[in-house]
Amino acid sequence: MRLYRLITEPDSSEFCHRITQALNRGWELYGSPTMTFDAAKGVTMCGQAVVKVVPDEEYTRETKLGEW
Structure with a gap:
């Protein structure tokens, strides 16, 4: 399974940390x-x-992308 996230944050060091x-x-x-x-x-x-490839998983809308 291939996962996609768009990380957004105000321009600060917190963005870089995320x-x-x-x-x-x-x-x-x-x-x-x-x-x-x-x-x-x-x-x-x-x-x-x-993006991240996660083997042997099935995507659902309930997939918690931030937990990967």
Whole structure:
């Protein structure tokens, strides 16, 4: 099974920690990171897609992607 996540967070060290944690759990970067400015909140938002292949599992909508 191939899993996909889009991790988003305001531009801070917490975003980098979340990506680092995902990489250390076996996720791989998918594409380039993205940044945009949320004018309503006055913050810059970051996003990074990650993917992971998990053998011998079946995907359902109840799959908890953050637990992998």
